[in-house]
Amino acid sequence: MATRSAGKPGEPEVLHLPQENEKLRQRVEALEALQDVARTLSSELDLQRLLAQVMQVAAQVLGAEAGSILLVDQSTNELEFVLTQGGGGSQLLQRRMAIGTGLAGWVASQAKPAIVNDVTMDPRFAREIGDSVSFQVKSLIAVPLASKGQVIGVLEVLNKASGEGFTEEDLQVLSALGAQAAVAIENARLYQALKEERDKILNTEEEVRKKLARDLHDGPTQALSAIAMKASLVRKQLEQEPAKAAVELRMLEALARRAAGDLRHMLFGLRPLMLETQGLIPTLQTYLARFQEMGEIAIQLDVSRFSCSLPHNSEVAVFGIIQEALNNILKHSRARNVQIIMEDTPKACRITIKDDGCGFDVASVERGYDQRSSFGLFNMRERAALINGKLALSSTPGQGTTITLTVPLK
Ligand SMILES: Nc1ncnc2c1ncn2[C@@H]1O[C@H](COP(=O)(O)OP(=O)(O)O)[C@@H](O)[C@H]1O
Numbered sequence: 014m015a016t017r018s019a020g021k022p023g024e025p026e027v028l029h030l031p032q033e034n035e036k037l038r039q040r041v042e043a044l045e046a047l048q049d050v051a052r053t054l055s056s057e058l059d060l061q062r063l064l065a066q067v068m069q070v071a072a073q074v075l076g077a078e079a080g081s082i083l084l085v086d087q088s089t090n091e092l093e094f095v096l097t098q099g100g101g102g103s104q105l106l107q108r109r110m111a112i113g114t115g116l117a118g119w120v121a122s123q124a125k126p127a128i129v130n131d132v133t134m135d136p137r138f139a140r141e142i143g144d145s146v147s148f149q150v151k152s153l154i155a156v157p158l159a160s161k162g163q164v165i166g167v168l169e170v171l172n173k174a175s176g177e178g179f180t181e182e183d184l185q186v187l188s189a190l191g192a193q194a195a196v197a198i199e200n201a202r203l204y205q206a207l208k209e210e211r212d213k214i215l216n217t218e219e220e221v222r223k224k225l226a227r228d229l230h231d232g233p234t235q236a237l238s239a240i241a242m243k244a245s246l247v248r249k250q251l252e253q254e255p256a257k258a259a260v261e262l263r264m265l266e267a268l269a270r271r272a273a274g275d276l277r278h279m280l281f282g283l284r285p286l287m288l289e290t291q292g293l294i295p296t297l298q299t300y301l302a303r304f305q306e307m308g309e310i311a312i313q314l315d316v317s318r319f320s321c322s323l324p325h326n327s328e329v330a331v332f333g334i335i336q337e338a339l340n341n342i343l344k345h346s347r348a349r350n351v352q353i354i355m356e357d358t359p360k361a362c363r364i365t366i367k368d369d370g371c372g373f374d375v376a377s378v379e380r381g382y383d384q385r386s387s388f389g390l391f392n393m394r395e396r397a398a399l400i401n402g403k404l405a406l407s408s409t410p411g412q413g414t415t416i417t418l419t420v421p422l423k
């Protein structure tokens with residue numbers, strides 16, 4: 014807007030047109046640049062590249078010598094320098110400070126922008142941070158990056174190259190850029206989270222395939238080889254010792270039945286169609302009945318305090334986790350009794366799987382996962398995480414193992 018010099022009363026006011034025009038031209042340029050940015054920002058899904066673009070545009074449009082972007086770490090309530098440009102600010106990268114301290118911290122906690130043209134006079138300026146960069150901070154603007162009413166970070170630019178201070182108009186431009194940047198940052202983060210989730214699912218699937226290959230090799234494949242050997246033995250016996258052959262045949266039959274049973278159990282575990290038609294509890298009961306036929310473990314299932322109907326994907330995950338836990342019990346624990354308790358708590362469904370076996374040193378097993386080829390426990394945790402659940406393992410050598418899975422209810 015053109016400013017008018019106050020003329021004497023009655024005289025026409027004088028417009029400083031050349032200067033006003035120049036200012037307007039600059040402002041239009043800045044706004045055009047912003048519009049371009051809005052278009053490109055929303056399509057950039059790589060967070061680091063996105064931040065670099067935001068910073069570059071901010072510095073360019075405002076004619077600033079340097080700048081930085083800080084993001085809020087929700088879990089610690091801190092701000093972290095995630096990007097710096099110019100001024101030797103790279104030493105600040107990954108530096109953290111509590112929300113509320115320093116100028117950026119003030120901006121984040123108040124959700125308000127700040128413009129400071131003499132940092133020596135501003136008590137909010139964090140001296141240790143200013144001192145750790147190689148150039149002298151004279152002026153700065155910082156705006157909150159807010160998305161859906163929540164501050165997710167701070168965008169700041171330092172020292173106007175022209176040497177003047179920053180203006181209210183600069184602040185408006187940076188605020189507009191900050192608003193667009195915040196939405197784009199949220200998008201990029203969501204995309205990133207989605208990608209991580211997808212990778213987790215792919216890893217879990219890969220593990221399931223590996224386990225299936227192992228189980229098929231250890232179980233049915235070996236059983237079939239044994240059956241073939243026995244069959245060839247019986248063929249020879251049939252002529253010379255028919256009585257013995259009859260006994261062997263009976264054993265052969267038992268062997269074949271067991272292999273078929275194992276295969277059915279594996280198929281059931283692999284894709285329990287019952288889960289889709291009848292839900293978790295009947296499926297578990299069927300699975301447990303078959304499981305008990307295979308070994309000497311007595312399993313007690315208590316669902317008397319369980320009423321919640323979990324969504325289908327949670328049921329699939331819970332079933333998978335119980336399966337993995339039982340396989341471990343069968344394979345490693347030498348347990349005689351297993352208790353599975355499913356119960357409602359006010360906000361969650363809790364599943365406890367407790368065995369009275371030999372127990373193990375959880376920390377040392379989990380520490381050694383880099384060198385292991387199997388990821389049973391790891392997978393259980395991943396499956397739990399996929400449904401926002403939590404899995405706690407407690408075990409002491411000689412004292413059995415307890416697994417507690419908590420699945421929050423929507
Ligand atoms: N219920 C259990 N009782 C005793 N040891 C267990 C139990 N569950 C797991 N373990 C121990 O933890 C290790 C890791 O288990 P897991 O990740 O499933 O891999 P894997 O079963 O293929 O060895 C097992 O090798 C075993 O030593």
Ligand SMILES: [Mg+2]
Pocket residue numbers: 337340341387389390
């Ligand atoms: Mg295992």
